[in-house]
Amino acid sequence: MxxxxxxxxxxxxxxxxxxxxxxxxxxxxxxxxxxxxxxxxxxxxxxxxxxxxxxxxxxxxxxxxxxxxIYHNSYTKSDAEVANEILAAFKANYSIPDDKINVMVEDGRVTLEGEVQWNYEKEAAENSVHLLPGVKAIINDIAVKSLFHDKIEQKDVEDALERSVINSEDIVVSVSGTIVSLTGTVHSWYAKDEAARIAWKTPGIWEVINQLAVEYETAY
CATH class of the missing domain: 3.30.1340.30 (Histidine-containing Protein; Chain: A;)
Structure with a gap:
């Protein structure tokens, strides 16, 4: 504790x-x-x-x-400059389908929209923006819409979690169409994020609802 x-x-x-x-x-x-x-x-x-x-x-x-x-004056960039650097970063990253993503910049706040087939593409787009000077915030509204039409099997997700380093025995997986929901408890924030990352690898998935609670006793 x-x-x-x-x-x-x-x-x-x-x-x-x-x-x-x-x-x-x-x-x-x-x-x-x-x-x-x-x-x-x-x-x-x-x-x-x-x-x-x-x-x-x-x-x-x-x-x-x-x-x-808050950027120092030497690192201040116009919204147009930030947008152009983002588009260049997208083109330099093979993991990002840049023709599927729209970029909007207002006062250094970046909004990403569009549709991709996999969550890793959505994450790659956001991560490529992190290090760019002039960026103050990122809103990632990119939707994941897989072209796979195979039915998502709950047991496949459960097996993937069991193979991982996290303790998955208190994680409950449920599937509804293209949505995977995670409920139950884990013992660290890392485990919560990792469980979602593993679930996102499921072919055909459009959304992960991560409602895992982090349980850890705190002394008073």
Whole structure:
């Protein structure tokens, strides 16, 4: 069990451990497993890295992320420049079907729309935007619509979870058409994300509803 103070320190140490991050920029509070991140960073990549570092700590049940991205004047770009760099990044990545994705940029906030066949293509599009200067936020509204017409088998998803390193015995899988739902409990945020990632590999899938709860005892 961890106290609120212990969980706070663990997250602070995890952020400090990341080479990309300057721990002085990011404030951390913790209460009953809910971790709040605040502060100002000079790139969107740092914002993502801080959240990822917090997710990797045992005891974190939820994250409230209020980190603001403010660029120095030398890194400020127009929305047109950001959009053009995104399109160039898409063309340079073979995992991204760039002709299927629309990009909109407003005041550094990027919205991605369109349709792809696999979730990894949706993730690749978002990840390619993370490191670009001028990006302040990303809204990924890309829809996944597989061309596979085979019926999704619940047991196939369950078997894939059992083969993984996560403890899947408390995960309940249900299938409705092209949608896979995950309920039950896991013991870390990593396990929750990993379960969804595995489910997303199912041929024919359009959506994963990840309602897994992270259970971890917190001392008071």
């Amino acid at each position: 961890k106290t609120n103070a212990e969980l706070q320190k663990d997250v602070q140490d995890a952020i400090k451990w990341e080479p990309l991050l300057n721990s002085a920029e990011i404030g951390v509070t913790a209460k009953d497993g809910v971790v709040s991140l605040t502060g100002v960073v000079d790139s969107y990549a740092k914002k993502v890295e801080a959240e990822s570092a917090a997710k990797g700590i045992n005891g974190v049940k939820a994250i409230v992320e209020n980190i603001e991205v």
